[in-house]
Amino acid sequence: MLISKDDRLIFEKSSAGRTGAGLPTAFIAAKNPFKTLNPKFRRKEDAQFPEVAEPEIIRHYVNLSRKNFSIDTHFYPLGSCTMKYNPKLNEWAAAQEGFSQVHPHQPESTIQGYMHILYELEQFLKTMTGMDHFTLQPAAGAHGELTGMMLIHAYHHSRGDTKRRKVLVPDSSHGTNPATAALLGYEVVTLKSNARGRVDLAELKSHLDETSACLMLTNPNTMGLFESDILEITKAVHQAGALLYYDGANLNALLGIARPGDMGFDIVHLNLHKTFSTPHGGGGPGAGPVGVKAYLLPFLPHPLVEKTGSAYRWAAESKQSVGRVKSFFGNAGMLLRAYTYIVTLGIDGIKKISEDAVINANYLKEKLKDVLPVAVDEVCMHEFVLTLKAAKAKGIHSGDVGKRLLDYGYHAPTVHFPLVVDEALMIEPTESESRETLDLFIAALRQIAREIEESPELVLGAPWTMPIGRPDEVKAARNPILTYRDVVREREKNAKEPVASKP
């Protein structure tokens, strides 16, 4: 039994008075915070920390981590998430004392090295995207979107153009796009894609008017297809006085090949935790820098790094800035890792990323399309979408295939998304994978396709080999128990309810 059978929560392993470390009593007496702390800051009751010894803590968390699928343990073809390998060199750089021990309140003269890296990263991102300025503050993709939408709002309002209340999104867009627009109070208009899985120009034009604030677009889109009408799209959007927002989730297909700035996008967010190999998916935090064209510079959040000769300083704050969107300089450790990745590969290496990512995706698609139909069968970019609608008649959904893949040792692809494809299975191999890994994955999916025909119960009951198989998602969503306090409250509630007497 490689994975511990002990499924108790860390709180349930607690034993009063047990400790992991002891502090010298003389030290505690001398530093007693209760002597100096204003009593109003003291909590009324002790915090309910679990009391456990060090070996128990270590075993607890190591065992939890062994229940995980991660990019360090498995192939992880989660579409639109770009789960590429995260080079250990990034971690080495971030662990260097000169970076790991700096404090954000240090005077700028003592963190010139870090500022150099932030500045250089910005220069690179500008070159790579064709944008004029970047804020490195946003902490993730959706946070970048929020920042971008705040910029759009600030821009229109600065011109007295206050009637723009609508944000346009394609029906294949990432859920965070409409969610971000709605969060800022915009009315979301969903555009129906055309038969080729792309933005329908006529549909777009019919919705564009003096109330449109912007179009949010991912390119290549969620179907893994390049929006080939992009220049006409940007022209139409700009003619209506609206702006174009680029969701950088899928930039991994275009590095060194095409630039959103050249396509006419006004604002771009990048996901460093996707495209630039910083940790992703629980291992984060993320980083979602936002790039803009020159005319939007006054609205960018602060601080921004400025170069003066050979030194760096924080730029003076613009009065029109939307303000800070994150404390200090964003997730600086992630910016450092992304910078490491970029200088390790160099410009030529960066271009190869996208070439390999696109070749890997097309290889998988071609080898799989005779068993599972492709939603839009064209040459794809870095990802593609299969449809399992034929299996639906047998009661098998794409989520079941995702579960079955776990038994074969692969993380599930993205399932049931994009919503425009019935029973979608969205696969993004990234450039990290060798042909051998891809061939094994193809064999597994072909085997599962056979199982759907011959022994569907194998798929319906999957996974058979995981420590946790099918958690009750419906119950979890309807009655979320998220903290130990919730657990205790549930237990107390259940204890109070009268127990039916035995007959």
Add this chain to the structure above:
Amino acid sequence: MNFPKELKYTKTHEWAKREGNLITVGITDYAQKEISDVVFVEAPKLNAVVEKGKAMAVVESVKAAFDIYAPVSGKVVKVNTNLEGDPAIVNQDAYGRGFFCQIEMASAADWDALLTSEAYEKAIKEGAH
């Protein structure tokens, strides 16, 4: 699948029932099956003015969140408050206890423009999503 003849429908999978000028609204049996287990409903607000074809509510399942569009323009005069505590009734009884709200219709022309059960069934078969 069940599409009662006395109801009218939209291409976006809402049903509407008419009593005078009062229109009761919910999502169809087809819609509840497609989105699977409903876990949350953001019902319209009482007295809200809704516009035909515009989003008026949100339904969330384990799969995703979906907008619910007003089949007619008018004022929301009744809201199904049971949905808050027990969203599963949308799956259990889509045309009954799982209704979303009642709208006082501003113009009867809106009602006439809605789909009959036959037209809705045809639209589903043609793959209108």
